[in-house]
Amino acid sequence: MxxxxxxxxxxxxxxxxxxxxxxxxxxxxxxxxxxxxxxxxxxxxxxxxxxxxxxxxxxxxxxxxxxxxxxxxxxxxxxxxxxxxxxxxxxxxxxxxxxxxxxxxxxxxxxxxxxxxxxxxxxxxxxxxxxxxxxxxxxxxxxxxxxxxxxxxxxxxxxxxxxxxxxxxxxxxxxxxxxxxxxxxxxxxxxxxxxxxxxxxxxxxxxxxxxxxxxxxxxxxxxxxxxxxxxxxxxxxxxxxxxxxxxxxYQGLGTLADPQQVVVPHPLMIEGGFLVNAEGVRFTHELANISGMCVPVLAQPGGIAWVVFDARRHEACLAHSVEQRQLLEIGALRQADDWSGLERLCRLPEGSLRAANAEIDAARQSGCADRLGRSFEGLAPLAPPYFAVRVTGALFHTxxxxxxxxxxxxxxxxxxxxxxxxxxxxxxxxxxxxxxxxxxxxxxxxxxxxxxxxxxxxxxxxxxxx
Ligand SMILES: Cc1cc2nc3c(=O)[nH]c(=O)nc-3n(C[C@H](O)[C@H](O)[C@H](O)COP(=O)(O)OP(=O)(O)OC[C@H]3O[C@@H](n4cnc5c(N)ncnc54)[C@H](O)[C@@H]3O)c2cc1C
CATH class of the missing domain: 3.50.50.60 (FAD/NAD(P)-binding domain)
Structure with missing residues (x-):
C-alpha cells in the first residue's frame, strides 16, 4: 500500500x-x-x-x-x-x-x-x-x-x-x-x-x-x-x-455487554444507574468520562463491571433503545426482586449492591456529591425489581x-x-x-x-x- x-x-x-x-x-x-x-x-x-x-x-x-x-x-x-x-x-x-x-x-x-x-x-x-x-x-x-x-x-x-x-x-x-x-x-x-x-x-x-x-x-x-x-x-x-x-x-466505552457484545445504553446510567466491579464496589463517577470509561473498567478485577439499574429505567430505555431490546431478547439482563437476589445472580459479595445503593441514597439525601464526585440529586432512587448487566471495556473508534x-x-x-x-x-x-x-x-x-x-x-x- x-x-x-x-x-x-x-x-x-x-x-x-x-x-x-x-x-x-x-x-x-x-x-x-x-x-x-x-x-x-x-x-x-x-x-x-x-x-x-x-x-x-x-x-x-x-x-x-x-x-x-x-x-x-x-x-x-x-x-x-x-x-x-x-x-x-x-x-x-x-x-x-x-x-x-x-x-x-x-x-x-x-x-x-x-x-x-x-x-x-x-x-x-x-x-x-x-x-x-x-x-x-x-x-x-x-x-x-x-x-x-x-x-x-x-x-x-x-x-x-x-x-x-x-x-x-x-x-x-x-x-x-x-x-x-x-x-x-x-x-x-x-x-x-x-x-x-x-x-x-x-x-x-x-x-x-x-x-x-x-x-x-x-x-x-x-x-x-x-x-x-x-x-x-x-x-x-x-x-x-x-x-x-x-x-x-480515541473513544473507548466501558459498557460493552460481556460476552454478548451489545452496547449498554447510557441513559440507564444518566438516569441514575451505577457501575460496580466484580467485588460489588463502585469505582468511578459513571458520567465523568463516558468516552474513556474503558480505562477504569479494564483496570478492575477481570476487566469487567456490572451496570446496575431498576425496572423503571429499564422500561423507559426499552421504549427507545434498540440495544436495550437486544439485551433483553438475548438474555443479557439479570433481574431480581431484591438486592440479595441480584447479588446471587451476579455472584457479587453478599450485601455489596445493597451497600453501594445505600451510599448513593445517603449522598442524594445529603444533597452532596458522593465519594466519587457524582451527584444523584433530582434522580429517583432505584426501586425493585433490580437489574444488572455484565460489561467490559473496548476501543470503539480512534x-x-x-x-x-x-x-x-x-x-x-x-x-x-x-x-x-x-x-x-x-x-x-x-x-x-x-x-x-x-x-x-x-x-x-x-x-x-x-x-x-x-x-x-x-x-x-x-x-x-x-
Ligand atoms: C459501537 C459503536 C457505536 C458508536 N456510536 C456512535 C454514535 O452514536 N454517535 C457518534 O457520533 N459516533 C458513534 N460511533 C463512532 C462512529 O461510528 C464513527 O465515528 C463514524 O461512523 C465514522 O464514520 P466514517 O464514515 O469515517 O467511517 P466508517 O463508517 O467506518 O466508514 C469507513 C468505510 O471505509 C471503508 N474502507 C476502509 N479502508 C478502505 C479502503 N482501503 N478502500 C475502500 N474502502 C475502505 C470501510 O470498509 C468502511 O466501510 C460509534 C462507534 C461504534 C463502534
Whole structure:
C-alpha cells in the first residue's frame, strides 16, 4: 500500500471525484459532489457497505439545526465551539472546532433535503453538551442512518463500487493524485483515474500495530469497531505527504455487554444507574468520562463491571433503545426482586449492591456529591425489581488522523494543502483533542457527516462538471 509515482498507467476509465470508503463520511461527500453536478464514484472494500457507521447508535451532535429551532433550543455555533474547547481543555484544533460549530447544523438540515431525517434527541443530555444537540434517525440506530444515506446516494446518482479496496494512489511529483489502484477479491487489480479524491476510510482501530504505537494503553483491549478500519486512508494520505494529528485520541466505552457484545445504553446510567466491579464496589463517577470509561473498567478485577439499574429505567430505555431490546431478547439482563437476589445472580459479595445503593441514597439525601464526585440529586432512587448487566471495556473508534483545513483539504506538515486530496470522518483528526477525555457524544458522526459534506463540496469545486 502506497504511492506510485512512476509508471502511471493510461487510465481506461476516469471519474472526476473518487471517494474512498462508504460510511457516513464517504456517502455524505458523494451526495455533496452530486449536488454540485459532478460525477462521483465511491470505492468500498467490503461486499456490503457497513462501516462503524452501521455499528453506531446513529447519533450526531450538531448546533443550529432547524429541529433545534423548532424545539425552541437556544443553541449557537459559538456555544458549541465553547463546549468543544471546554471538553478538550482547549486542546482541540480551534479552526476545526469553528468549522464544526458553523457547519454541523446546516449539514443536518441539508441531509433532510436528501430524505435523511435526523431528529433532535433529548435522551442524551449534558456529558459536555450544554444544550440538547444530538440528532438521530427515526429508527434510532446507525444501520438505518447508513441505509438512508445509501438510498439518498442512489437517488442522486452516486454509485458505490463494492469489494473494491483502494490499495495505492498514483500521484505526480507535486503530490497530485492522478488515480487509484484497487484490489479485487479475486486477486486482480484495477486502475481508475480521478481529478480529486476524498479519503473517508475511518480510523485505525482494527490495525493492532497502529493502535499499539499510538494508543499503547489500548494495545491489549478488545476492538469493537468495524474491522475494515485499518488505517488505510491515513497511511495513504501520510505517504503522499499529509501530516497527522491527535493520533492518541480515541473513544473507548466501558459498557460493552460481556460476552454478548451489545452496547449498554447510557441513559440507564444518566438516569441514575451505577457501575460496580466484580467485588460489588463502585469505582468511578459513571458520567465523568463516558468516552474513556474503558480505562477504569479494564483496570478492575477481570476487566469487567456490572451496570446496575431498576425496572423503571429499564422500561423507559426499552421504549427507545434498540440495544436495550437486544439485551433483553438475548438474555443479557439479570433481574431480581431484591438486592440479595441480584447479588446471587451476579455472584457479587453478599450485601455489596445493597451497600453501594445505600451510599448513593445517603449522598442524594445529603444533597452532596458522593465519594466519587457524582451527584444523584433530582434522580429517583432505584426501586425493585433490580437489574444488572455484565460489561467490559473496548476501543470503539480512534479520533486522530490526517490534518485538514476548513475546506477539508489534507495539509502537509508545513501547513500547505495537498493539491487535490480531502479527508473527513475517522480518517481525519477530529474535534476531540489528543486525549481520551475530549470526546463529546455524537462527535464521531458529526465530523463524518459535516466534514464529508465539506470535502465533497471542495472536491467538486476542483473537478470537471459532468
Ligand atoms: C459501537 C459503536 C457505536 C458508536 N456510536 C456512535 C454514535 O452514536 N454517535 C457518534 O457520533 N459516533 C458513534 N460511533 C463512532 C462512529 O461510528 C464513527 O465515528 C463514524 O461512523 C465514522 O464514520 P466514517 O464514515 O469515517 O467511517 P466508517 O463508517 O467506518 O466508514 C469507513 C468505510 O471505509 C471503508 N474502507 C476502509 N479502508 C478502505 C479502503 N482501503 N478502500 C475502500 N474502502 C475502505 C470501510 O470498509 C468502511 O466501510 C460509534 C462507534 C461504534 C463502534
Amino acid at each position: 502506497g504511492i506510485i509515482r512512476d509508471k502511471i498507467p493510461q487510465f481506461e476509465f476516469s471519474i472526476p471525484v473518487a471517494v474512498i470508503g462508504a460510511g457516513a463520511c464517504g456517502l455524505s461527500a458523494a451526495l455533496a459532489v452530486r449536488d454540485a453536478g459532478v460525477e462521483v464514484l465511491v470505492f468500498e472494500r467490503d461486499e456490503r457497505p457497513w462501516g462503524s457507521t452501521s455499528m453506531s447508535l446513529g447519533a450526531a451532535c450538531a448546533a443550529g439545526s432547524a429541529s433545534q429551532d423548532a424545539a425552541g433550543v437556544d443553541d449557537s455555533a459559538d456555544r458549541f465551539v465553547a463546549d468543544i474547547l471546554a471538553k478538550t481543555e482547549g486542546r482541540a484544533d480551534a479552526a476545526l472546532a469553528r468549522v464544526i460549530g458553523d457547519r454541523s447544523g446546516p449539514t443536518i438540515d441539508w441531509l433532510a433535503t436528501h430524505q435523511v431525517p435526523m431528529l433532535l434527541d433529548f435522551k442524551w443530555t449534558g456529558l459536555g453538551h450544554s444544550k440538547p444537540r444530538l440528532h438521530i434517525p427515526p429508527g434510532r440506530n446507525g444501520e438505518e442512518l447508513l441505509t438512508l444515506l445509501l438510498n439518498a446516494c442512489a437517488r442522486a446518482g452516486a454509485e458505490v463500487m463494492t469489494s473494491a479496496r483502494v490499495v495505492d494512489l498514483y500521484a505526480d511529483a507535486d503530490d497530485r493524485v492522478l488515480g487509484l489502484r484497487i484490489a479485487r477479491p479475486n486477486g486482480e487489480f484495477e486502475e481508475i483515474g480521478c481529478e480529486a479524491v476524498v479519503i473517508a476510510t475511518c480510523g485505525f482501530g482494527a490495525d493492532h500495530a497502529m493502535v499499539a504505537e499510538n494508543i499503547p494503553e489500548m494495545a491489549n483491549a478488545k476492538y469493537f469497531g468495524h474491522e475494515g478500519n485499518q488505517g488505510d486512508g491515513i497511511r495513504l494520505g501520510a505517504a503522499l505527504g499529509g501530516a497527522v494529528a491527535d493520533m492518541t485520541a 479520533q486522530g488522523g490526517l490534518s485538514i483545513d476548513a475546506a477539508a483539504r489534507v495539509l502537509r506538515a508545513d501547513g500547505r494543502a495537498l493539491p487535490n486530496v480531502f479527508a473527513g470522518g475517522g480518517a481525519a483528526r477530529g474535534i476531540s483533542g489528543p486525549e481520551v477525555t475530549g470526546y463529546l457524544p455524537g462527535a464521531g458522526l458529526c465530523t463524518a457527516l459535516t466534514l464529508g459534506k465539506i470535502a465533497g463540496d471542495s472536491a467538486a469545486a476542483i473537478a470537471s462538471p459532468t
